[in-house]
Amino acid sequence: MPRWMLPLALVGAALIAVPLLATLLRLDWSRAPQLLSSPAALDALSLSLRTAAAATILCVLLGVPLGYALAQWRSRLQPTVRALILAPLVLPPVVGGLALLYAFGRRGLLGESLHALGIEIAFSTAAVVVAQTFVALPFMVLAVESSVGALTGHHESLSATLGASRTTTLRHVTLPALRPALITGTVLVFARALGEFGATLTFAGSLPGVTRTLPLEIYLQRESDADAAVALAVMLVALAVTVVALAYRPLARRAP
Amino acid sequence: MSLDARISVDERGVDAALTVPHGETLALLGPNGSGKSTVLAAIAGTLRPQRGHARLDERTLHALDRDMPAQWRHPRERRIGLVTQRADLFPALPVIDNIAYGLRARGLSRGHAREEARSWLARADLLGLADRRPTTLSAGQARRVAIVRALAAQPDALMLDEPFAGVDVEAAQQLRALVAEQTRSITTVIATHEVLDAHLLASQVAVLAGGAVVEAGSTATVLTRPRTEFAAAMAGRILLRGEAQDGALVTPDGARLPANTSEVARGASALVAISPLEVRIATAGQRADLTDTVRLLEPRGDLVRVTGATLAADVAPHQAAGLAVGADVGWRVTAPPVAYAA
Numbered sequence: 001m002p003r004w005m006l007p008l009a010l011v012g013a014a015l016i017a018v019p020l021l022a023t024l025l026r027l028d029w030s031r032a033p034q035l036l037s038s039p040a041a042l043d044a045l046s047l048s049l050r051t052a053a054a055a056t057i058l059c060v061l062l063g064v065p066l067g068y069a070l071a072q073w074r075s076r077l078q079p080t081v082r083a084l085i086l087a088p089l090v091l092p093p094v095v096g097g098l099a100l101l102y103a104f105g106r107r108g109l110l111g112e113s114l115h116a117l118g119i120e121i122a123f124s125t126a127a128v129v130v131a132q133t134f135v136a137l138p139f140m141v142l143a144v145e146s147s148v149g150a151l152t153g154h155h156e157s158l159s160a161t162l163g164a165s166r167t168t169t170l171r172h173v174t175l176p177a178l179r180p181a182l183i184t185g186t187v188l189v190f191a192r193a194l195g196e197f198g199a200t201l202t203f204a205g206s207l208p209g210v211t212r213t214l215p216l217e218i219y220l221q222r223e224s225d226a227d228a229a230v231a232l233a234v235m236l237v238a239l240a241v242t243v244v245a246l247a248y249r250p251l252a253r254r255a256p
Numbered sequence: 257m258s259l260d261a262r263i264s265v266d267e268r269g270v271d272a273a274l275t276v277p278h279g280e281t282l283a284l285l286g287p288n289g290s291g292k293s294t295v296l297a298a299i300a301g302t303l304r305p306q307r308g309h310a311r312l313d314e315r316t317l318h319a320l321d322r323d324m325p326a327q328w329r330h331p332r333e334r335r336i337g338l339v340t341q342r343a344d345l346f347p348a349l350p351v352i353d354n355i356a357y358g359l360r361a362r363g364l365s366r367g368h369a370r371e372e373a374r375s376w377l378a379r380a381d382l383l384g385l386a387d388r389r390p391t392t393l394s395a396g397q398a399r400r401v402a403i404v405r406a407l408a409a410q411p412d413a414l415m416l417d418e419p420f421a422g423v424d425v426e427a428a429q430q431l432r433a434l435v436a437e438q439t440r441s442i443t444t445v446i447a448t449h450e451v452l453d454a455h456l457l458a459s460q461v462a463v464l465a466g467g468a469v470v471e472a473g474s475t476a477t478v479l480t481r482p483r484t485e486f487a488a489a490m491a492g493r494i495l496l497r498g499e500a501q502d503g504a505l506v507t508p509d510g511a512r513l514p515a516n517t518s519e520v521a522r523g524a525s526a527l528v529a530i531s532p533l534e535v536r537i538a539t540a541g542q543r544a545d546l547t548d549t550v551r552l553l554e555p556r557g558d559l560v561r562v563t564g565a566t567l568a569a570d571v572a573p574h575q576a577a578g579l580a581v582g583a584d585v586g587w588r589v590t591a592p593p594v595a596y597a598a
Contacts, residue, residue, distance in 0.1 A: 154340070154342055155346055157302035157338075158340075158346075159357070160302070161411075162332075162358035163332050163335070163358055163361035163409055164357065168361060172349060172357070173348070176346075176347070177347075177348070179348075
């Protein structure tokens with residue numbers, strides 16, 4: 001690495017580390033246990049963990065086939081469709097929330113038909129999961145797409161010569177080869193879902209115990225009890241850092 | 257089952273035809289880049305050629321010629337085993353499950369497939385590797401396991417792409433033994449650039465040059481009586497064309513090489529394929545069978561190859577001492593080579 005890069009790297013690290021440290025310094029340690037164990041905080045935490053877990057499962061279930069298809073699809077339309085699918089990466093989450101409302105809201109494109117079937121999504125816990133999936137799915141798609149693109153197809157071909165079906169090949173040959181990407185994708189998706197705010201607030205609202213996830217709770221508490229907001233924020237940061245540290249390591253270091 | 261194929265892949269400049277009788281082994285001989293891998297992959301169905309066909313007995317694997325509707329069987333329906341020069345084993349599975357893979361695909365239960373896989377490993381003397389991960393195997397071990405895996409799927413024909421390349425001498429030895437033993441009754445194609453493999457393992461030879469099969473037939477015929485420079489080069493022989501005279505082959509430029517001409521009519525055009533090991537350099541006072549000019553001197557193992565315009569000889573280094581490019585040299589042949597009809 002050229003020497004001149006080092007100061008820039010340090011500035012980058014400081015930009016991330018200083019705000020996190022500042023939050024930690026604002027934490028009132030004596031009140032923290034009490035603040036974190038308040039019913040509102042526990043509700044928000046439990047809701048956040050449950051919805052983020054559900055969104056992660058959905059992202060794996062839908063994102064793996066989508067990323068796979070995108071990597072193998074040869075068409076002039078592919079770049080356009082791909083850009084559309086990855087749009088939530090660059091879209092302001094509020095816009096995502098509005099878009100979801102126009103699709104699944106009571107008067108939305110699909111909402112009316114769903115309403116007729118007795119299904120209400122908007123402003124329910126399901127809406128939280130949908131909003132989180134909407135913003136997190138592209139991370140999984142990207143991870144899978146790029147690593148499918150890097151496959152040579154050699155082992156897949158040999159699997160076929162041994163008489164294996166496509167599903168068998170996927171299970172025993174392709175998915176194991178995609179393992180690093182799947183782990184990375186899953187962690188990123190979970191982290192993104194856990195931190196989701198804008199789309200959730202717009203599409204699901206902020207009903208205590210139903211749609212008020214941890215980030216929403218932090219935002220609300222900031223007005224009434226700043227210390228509680230800080231305590232919750234620290235918990236969210238700790239949760240996110242732990243998850244990332246446990247599972248998200250650079251590919252080069254994961255190899256045996 | 258007998259294999260009959262014609263493989264045309266335009267972007268690789270391949271247009272090769274070959275047939276292998278039931279249960280025989282064919283060596284597809286050719287230098288690197290001659291299209292051997294392409295031919296094998298197309299027969300196994302992992303690469304789709306533009307034209308041509310492949311058949312096992314009456315069963316069509318593919319038929320892609322313009323005058324009839326295209327037929328293409330997916331590789332999983334072909335029952336053709338393929339072993340390549342690359343890392344073939346599935347890294348996520350231990351050796352035993354790699355072997356059991358084809359058996360599982362045929363519908364055997366996990367336990368039953370593993371049991372059978374074990375007996376395959378035992379037969380190949382590889383049982384000790386059963387629980388190893390492919391990444392922990394040496395290149396030679398991995399190749400042996402890959403061959404056994406292909407065999408365990410009980411294919412109707414087996415394609416081995418340079419199965420002895422990239423492994424050390426001892427491993428190549430073990431691999432040759434394995435292939436010789438296990439492919440006795442299965443129709444096999446071995447792509448190789450080593451003529452030794454053809455001699456040791458194959459009853460049939462097809463010589464591939466520039467993507468086309470330029471010569472094919474029984475190993476003994478093709479390698480001792482080649483008709484093309486390509487086949488002669490693969491066989492390590494020098495091909496001389498000329499006219500049969502009494503006890504000699506006379507080349508167009510008038511060189512006269514003693515030869516056994518009993519098989520060809522006097523005056524007929526004939527060929528002689530002579531190995532540089534059968535050629536000596538005439539020492540001072542010896543009568544030379546043929547005189548020539550040295551074009552090239554190159555070390556070949558313990559010997560030196562002295563190449564002239566017409567012939568070449570592999571001789572001990574001290575016999576080549578004093579020779580230089582451009583020098584006159586007299587050749588002697590240890591025994592008159594057999595001249596055969598061109």
